Amino acid sequence: MNYAVFPIVVCSFAALLSPLRADPRYPDWPCTQPKVPELSAAAMWDGPSIENVGNTWQADLKVRDLVELIAARRTPLEAARKAITEFVVGTPAEKERKAKQAFAGLFETLNGQRREVMDGLERVSRKEVNLAAKIKSDVARLRELQDKPDADQTEIKDLASEIEWSTRIFEDRRKTIRYVCEVPTTIEQRIFALARTIQQSLN
Amino acid sequence: MQLHFVLGIGLVTLFVGNAYAYTAYVSNEKSNTVSKIDTSTWKVTKTIRVGQRPRGIGYTKDQKYVLVACGDDDAIQLIDTGSDTVVDSLPSGPDPELFTAGSDGKLLYVANENDNTVTIIDIARRTQIGEVQVGVEPEGMVMSPDGKILINTSETTNMAHFIDPVKREVVASVLVDQRPRFAAFTPDGSELWVSSEVGGTVAVIDPVKYSVKHKIEFTIPGMRADHIQPVGINITEDGKLAFVALGPANHIAVVDAKTYKTLKYLLVGARVWHMAFTPDEKHLLTTNGLSNDVSVIDVASLKVVNTVQVGELPWGIAISDH
Numbered sequence: 001m002n003y004a005v006f007p008i009v010v011c012s013f014a015a016l017l018s019p020l021r022a023d024p025r026y027p028d029w030p031c032t033q034p035k036v037p038e039l040s041a042a043a044m045w046d047g048p049s050i051e052n053v054g055n056t057w058q059a060d061l062k063v064r065d066l067v068e069l070i071a072a073r074r075t076p077l078e079a080a081r082k083a084i085t086e087f088v089v090g091t092p093a094e095k096e097r098k099a100k101q102a103f104a105g106l107f108e109t110l111n112g113q114r115r116e117v118m119d120g121l122e123r124v125s126r127k128e129v130n131l132a133a134k135i136k137s138d139v140a141r142l143r144e145l146q147d148k149p150d151a152d153q154t155e156i157k158d159l160a161s162e163i164e165w166s167t168r169i170f171e172d173r174r175k176t177i178r179y180v181c182e183v184p185t186t187i188e189q190r191i192f193a194l195a196r197t198i199q200q201s202l203n
Numbered sequence: 204m205q206l207h208f209v210l211g212i213g214l215v216t217l218f219v220g221n222a223y224a225y226t227a228y229v230s231n232e233k234s235n236t237v238s239k240i241d242t243s244t245w246k247v248t249k250t251i252r253v254g255q256r257p258r259g260i261g262y263t264k265d266q267k268y269v270l271v272a273c274g275d276d277d278a279i280q281l282i283d284t285g286s287d288t289v290v291d292s293l294p295s296g297p298d299p300e301l302f303t304a305g306s307d308g309k310l311l312y313v314a315n316e317n318d319n320t321v322t323i324i325d326i327a328r329r330t331q332i333g334e335v336q337v338g339v340e341p342e343g344m345v346m347s348p349d350g351k352i353l354i355n356t357s358e359t360t361n362m363a364h365f366i367d368p369v370k371r372e373v374v375a376s377v378l379v380d381q382r383p384r385f386a387a388f389t390p391d392g393s394e395l396w397v398s399s400e401v402g403g404t405v406a407v408i409d410p411v412k413y414s415v416k417h418k419i420e421f422t423i424p425g426m427r428a429d430h431i432q433p434v435g436i437n438i439t440e441d442g443k444l445a446f447v448a449l450g451p452a453n454h455i456a457v458v459d460a461k462t463y464k465t466l467k468y469l470l471v472g473a474r475v476w477h478m479a480f481t482p483d484e485k486h487l488l489t490t491n492g493l494s495n496d497v498s499v500i501d502v503a504s505l506k507v508v509n510t511v512q513v514g515e516l517p518w519g520i521a522i523s524d525h
Contacts, residue, residue: 036451042425043453046470189493192453192473196494 030125031181035118039111039188041103044195047202048096050104057101057108062087067105070194071113077190081197088201095202103198107191114187121180124173131170138163225481226523227488228269228282229497230257231514237271238497238513239287240488242481242522245499245509249287254280259301259344260519263326264308269521272299272313279313279324284523294331296322300342301385301519305368306350312368314341314355321355323371333371338362343386343397352410356383356397363397363408375413379406385477387436389460398433398447405433405447407463419463421449421456435477439484439502446487446500448475455489457505467505471498479520490517 029035041050057063066087070080088098142159145151224243231238235257239249254273261270262284269282272295279293279302295302298317304310310332311324321341323333338357345354346368353366356379363386365375380402387396388410395408407417421431432450438460439445445458453475454468472491475498480487487500490513497517499509 036430038427040426040430040452042423043430043451044470044473185493189473192494 026122028122028125028129030121030128030177033181033185036184036188037115037118039107039114039191041107044192045103045107045199047103047199048100050100050107053100053104057105060101063098063101063105066102067109070102071106071109071190073186073190077193080194084194084197085201088198099198099202103195106194106198110187110191114184117180117183117187121177124177128170128173128177131166131173135163135166135170138166223481223483225525226284227479227497228260228271228521229490229513229517230260230271230519231495231516232256232258232492232518233516234514235273236514237269237282238517240497240511240513242486242488245511247511247513250514251282251287251289253282253289254278254292258518259299259314260521261302261304262521262523264304266523266525270302270311272302274298274300274316279311291329293324293326293329295324296320296331296334301344303344303346303353306346310368312344312346312353312355314344316340316342319357321353321366335366335371335373337364337366337373338376342384345386345388345395347388347395347410348390348392354386354388354395354397356386358382358384358400361399361402363395363406365410365413377406377408377413377415379408379415380404380418384434385436387438389438389442390440391442396436396438396445398436400432400434400450403428403431403433405436405458417463419447419458419465421447421452421465421468423449423452423454423468426452435475435489437478437480437487439480444502446478448478448489450474450476451493453491455487455500469500469505469507471500471507472496472510477519479522481522482524488520488522490520492516492518 026035069075069083088095145156224241227240229238235255237251237253238247241248253271255275257271257273259272271280273280277297279295279299280289281291283290295313296315298315299313300316302311302313311326313322315322319339321335321337322331325332337355338360340358341355342358343356353368355364361381362376364373367374379397380399382401383397384400385398395410397406405419406415409416431452433447434450435448437446442460445460447456451474453473454470456465457467458465471489473493475489475491478487478489484502487502489498495515497511497513498507501508
C-alpha cells in the first residue's frame with residue numbers, strides 16, 4: 001500500500017470538485033453542463049395555449065395512457081411519434097383539445113422526472129464534497145500517525161484501508177455523476193422532439 | 204488562395220426563378236462529421252468524416268475549400284469542395300473555435316478558446332505567423348467590412364476586443380454583459396453587435412467611439428429569462444433586419460436593425476446557436492444543437508418552412524456563394 005500517494009489523491013479531489021462549483025448560483029450542481037432548473041413550455045411549443053389545461057389531462061384515461069407511453073424513455077421515439085399521430089385525430093376542435101392535453105401531460109411528466117434527476121445529482125454531489133473532506137482529514141491523520149515513532153501499526157493499517165475504500169467510492173460516484181449528467185439533456189431532447197410531433201399533428 | 208468569411212455570410216445576388224442549389228456545410232460537434240446539404244432539395248447529400256470536435260466552419264474566398272476548426276485536434280482542416288474529403292490542415296494553435304479572414308482572404312484569424320490568444324495563419328503557406336493576446340476564453344471573431352479592425356470576444360473577461368490587424372495588437376476593449384459569444388458588424392460597418400449568452404442581451408457598439416450605444420433585451424411570453432441566451436447574429440445586407448439565435452429558448456429573434464425592436468420570435472430546433480443566409484437571402488438556416496437538425500426560415504414570410512436532420516450537436520454552418 002503506497003500511503004504516499006494519498007496526499008496527491010486528496011489534492012486531485014479538490015481539482016475534480018472545482019468545476020462542480022463553476023456557477024455560484026448552484027453550488028451543489030456537479031455537471032459541466034450549465035444547470036437549467038426548469039424547462040419552459042414556451043421553448044418547445046408555439047401551438048394553442050395550454051394555460052388552461054392544468055391537470056385536466058389526468059382525468060382523461062386515454063390521454064394518461066398516451067402520456068405514460070410516450071414519456072417512457074424505453075419507448076423508442078418512432079413508436080412514440082406513431083402513437084401521437086394515431087391519437088391526435090378527429091375534428092379540428094377535437095384535435096386541438098387532444099394535442100393540448102397530450103403536450104401538457106408530456107411536459108409536466110418529463111419536466112418532473114428531469115427535476116428529480118437533477119435533485120438527485122445535487123444530493124450525490126453534496127455527499128461527494130463531504131466524502132472528500134473526510135478523506136482529506138483521514139489522510140492528515142494518517143500522516144500524523146506515520147510520523148510517530150511509536151505509532152500503532154494496526155491503527156495505521158485500518159486507517160489506510162478506510163482511506164482506500166473511501167477513495168474507491170468517491171471515484172465510482174464521480175463516474176456515475178458524469179453519466180447521469182447527460183440525463184436532463186436527454187429528457188429535454190425527448191420533450192422537444194415529441195412536442196414537435198404533437199404540433200405537426202395539428203397541421 | 205483567396206478566402207471568404209466565417210459562417211457563410213455570402214454576397215447578395217439577385218435571382219429570379221426556381222430554387223437555386225446552394226451548398227451548406229454543417230459542423231457536427233459530437234459526431235465529428237460535416238453534413239453537406241443541397242438547398243434545392245433540403246436533403247443531406249453527404250456526411251464527411253473530419254477531426255475531433257468540429258465547430259467553426261467557413262468557405263475560402265475562392266470557394267475551393269471549406270475550413271473546419273477541429274478543437275480537440277488543435278487544427279483547422281481543409282475540405283476540398285470538389286471531392287468532399289479532408290485534404291490538408293492548418294496549424295491553428297490550441298483549441299480553435301471560431302475564425303475569420305482578412306478582407307483579401309490571405310490570412311486567417313483564429314480564436315484559441317483555451318489559450319487566451321488569437322492565432323494568425325498564412326493560409327497559402329500553411330503557417331502560423333503571429334498571435335495576439337486577448338481576454339480569457341476567446342470565441343467570437345469578425346473582421347470589419349473595411350478590413351481595418353478585427354474583433355474578438357472573450358467569454359470570461361466579458362469584453363469585445365478591437366484589434367489592429369496590421370500592428371497585431373489590441374487597441375481598445377469594450378465591456379459587455381456576461382459571456383459574449385459572437386460578434387457581427389452591420390454591413391455598412393457603422394455598428395458592431397455583440398451577443399452576451401449569460402447576460403441575455405445584444406450590445407450595439409459604436410466601433411469608432413468604442414462605446415455601447417444600445418442594449419437589446421429579449422422577452423418571450425412564458426419563457427424563463429435565463430433560457431434566453433443569445434449567441435449567433437446575422438444581419439441582412441440592406442441592414443434592415445437582424446436575426447439573433449437565442450440558444451435554449453429555441454427561438455430566433457427577428458429584430459428591426461434600425462429601431463432595435465424585436466418584431467417576431469420564431470420557434471426553430473433545440474439549442475439554436477448559429478445561422479447562415481443563402482446568398483440570395485431568401486432563406487436563413489439555423490443549427491440546432493440538441494435536436495440535431497437545421498431549421499430553414501423563409502426570410503420574406505418569416506416562417507420556418509423545413510427541418511433537415513444532420514449529425515450530432517450541429518454547431519456551425521457555411522453556405523456557398525454560388
